[in-house]
Amino acid sequence: MKKLGYVLMVLLEAASLAGAYIINYFTNKKMGMARWVIYKNQGWERDYPMDTLKMAVMAVLILLTILVFLFFLKRKREAGKLLISMNVVMILLTLLYVSYTVISSRETMRAYYFLSLLFGIAAAVQILKTGAAVLMCGKKSDEK
Amino acid sequence: MKKKLVSVLLCTAMVASLAVGCGSDTQEETAGENTEGADAAEEESDVQADPVDTKKVYVTPDWVQSVIDGNQEESSDYVILECSWGEEEDSPSYTKGHVPGAYHMNTDSVESEEMWNIRSAEEIEQLLLDYGITKDTTVICYGEDGVNSADDRVAIAFLWAGVENVKCLDGGLAAWNDAGYATESESNEPEAVEEFGTTVPAHPEYIISIDDVQDKLENDDNFKLVSIRSEAEWLGETSGYSYIDRAGEPEGAIWGHDTDDGSYCNDDGTTVGVDVLEGYLAESGASLDNELAFYCGTGWRAAIPFLIMYENGYTNMELYDGGWYQWQMDDSNPVQVGDPASDDCVHTTVGELSTDKAAE
Numbered sequence: 001m002k003k004l005g006y007v008l009m010v011l012l013e014a015a016s017l018a019g020a021y022i023i024n025y026f027t028n029k030k031m032g033m034a035r036w037v038i039y040k041n042q043g044w045e046r047d048y049p050m051d052t053l054k055m056a057v058m059a060v061l062i063l064l065t066i067l068v069f070l071f072f073l074k075r076k077r078e079a080g081k082l083l084i085s086m087n088v089v090m091i092l093l094t095l096l097y098v099s100y101t102v103i104s105s106r107e108t109m110r111a112y113y114f115l116s117l118l119f120g121i122a123a124a125v126q127i128l129k130t131g132a133a134v135l136m137c138g139k140k141s142d143e144k
Numbered sequence: 145m146k147k148k149l150v151s152v153l154l155c156t157a158m159v160a161s162l163a164v165g166c167g168s169d170t171q172e173e174t175a176g177e178n179t180e181g182a183d184a185a186e187e188e189s190d191v192q193a194d195p196v197d198t199k200k201v202y203v204t205p206d207w208v209q210s211v212i213d214g215n216q217e218e219s220s221d222y223v224i225l226e227c228s229w230g231e232e233e234d235s236p237s238y239t240k241g242h243v244p245g246a247y248h249m250n251t252d253s254v255e256s257e258e259m260w261n262i263r264s265a266e267e268i269e270q271l272l273l274d275y276g277i278t279k280d281t282t283v284i285c286y287g288e289d290g291v292n293s294a295d296d297r298v299a300i301a302f303l304w305a306g307v308e309n310v311k312c313l314d315g316g317l318a319a320w321n322d323a324g325y326a327t328e329s330e331s332n333e334p335e336a337v338e339e340f341g342t343t344v345p346a347h348p349e350y351i352i353s354i355d356d357v358q359d360k361l362e363n364d365d366n367f368k369l370v371s372i373r374s375e376a377e378w379l380g381e382t383s384g385y386s387y388i389d390r391a392g393e394p395e396g397a398i399w400g401h402d403t404d405d406g407s408y409c410n411d412d413g414t415t416v417g418v419d420v421l422e423g424y425l426a427e428s429g430a431s432l433d434n435e436l437a438f439y440c441g442t443g444w445r446a447a448i449p450f451l452i453m454y455e456n457g458y459t460n461m462e463l464y465d466g467g468w469y470q471w472q473m474d475d476s477n478p479v480q481v482g483d484p485a486s487d488d489c490v491h492t493t494v495g496e497l498s499t500d501k502a503a504e
Contacts (some may be wrong), residue, residue, distance in 0.1 A: 018489040028230075028234070029234055032385075035385070035387045039387035040387075042258075096400050
């Protein structure tokens with residue numbers, strides 16, 4: 001069951017990153033896609049406080065990444081190589097999400113909101129996955 | 145363990161490939177200007193064609209070749225534009241072989257993202273200067289074929305700006321190829337100029353705003369708002385666009401048929417005469433004597449009947465650039481759904497329309 005959950009999460013992450021690539025590709029290659037993306041951007045900006053949402057999601061993901069990493073450091077001795085690499089990927093994905101969201105914008109990239117959202121999903125899934133693995137690692141060592 | 149490792153590697157590879165994908169920018173190869181250095185132009189050609197009036201828009205491949213060959217008055221100062229959406233490298237009608245000396249014109253350069261209306265006067269002027277175009281330069285636009293209206297869209301923007309002699313290659317690249325004239329595939333880069341020669345826009349009267357359309361619909365019986373959209377769009381069955389959720393037409397509009405379905409093309413792909421437009425208008429009791437404002441979704445298709453009237457010397461026509469896209473953005477705007485001549489036509493407002501009519 002745990003293994004299935006892990007595989008599903010990996011697939012979701014991969015789908016998010018692949019989705020970001022595909023959306024960006026077709027936004028640059030197909031007029032209909034570009035206009036649809038722009039139309040959605042305009043709608044979101046009209047209906048939601050996008051800047052506030054952006055800052056809030058960034059703050060939550062950064063906070064969670066730091067928390068999970070601190071937990072991991074506490075249990076570093078019990079951690080295997082996989083857990084170490086999961087933490088590295090977590091930090092990388094959070095960095096990717098935050099740096100892209102801060103550096104890029106709707107003016108420089110038409111699919112900005114879509115890409116930011118998908119990077120955010122990938123980072124969030126990785127944080128969840130790593131957090132669960134760190135907690136389970138702690139549980140195992142407590143049982144010993 | 146191995147599977148997990150593979151998963152981690154997969155994620156890293158995705159991130160790396162995204163970084164590459166996101167950062168890719170277009171690279172422009174450059175070549176000589178106009179026909180100089182083009183293989184195709186090196187072939188001997190000396191086409192003679194009858195001169196055409198400055199106001200004539202749709203011109204034959206023979207005429208364009210005669211300009212290239214130096215046999216027209218326009219030969220001394222002209223620019224040929226292959227007009228299509230997207231970057232040059234993504235335009236097959238440019239990369240697979242374009243009219244010798246042509247530059248690629250991305251339609252996004254003339255339209256702003258907000259409403260897909262023609263960009264500001266300052267932006268259009270800068271664009272013209274970047275392409276080496278002054279008010280006296282003859283601009284020859286062409287698209288993929290006769291139905292494609294990218295070239296007409298660019299043509300009307302440049303007429304609005306003040307370019308005095310704007311042409312469209314009638315039948316587009318397809319007609320050029322059918323005529324057997326040479327093409328080249330290398331990229332050409334325009335040489336910028338510093339002065340356009342007049343204030344942009346020189347002809348603001350060619351474009352009518354949504355506010356003026358609303359005012360004239362209410363107060364001017366001679367004014368006709370003409371939809372250049374498909375029958376399905378006209379009847380409110382679909383918005384016609386993947387990015388527009390609502391379907392319908394501005395209240396009071398009449399139907400002028402669609403250009404995308406070939407209604408404005410002859411069998412050989414060339415543009416129809418003004419008599420065909422007259423016939424379409426007559427179906428709704430309108431005529432070429434009315435003040436006519438053409439519109440479509442975002443201003444491409446509607447450019448064609450405008451240009452047909454323009455080249456026939458009419459001055460009583462406009463382009464309602466915002467089209468259905470801009471109209472359906474205001475919930476309070478009045479709308480008709482269905483044929484207004486029938487009893488089934490629903491008269492409502494944008495806000496009451498269903499939002500499931502986007503084209504798939």
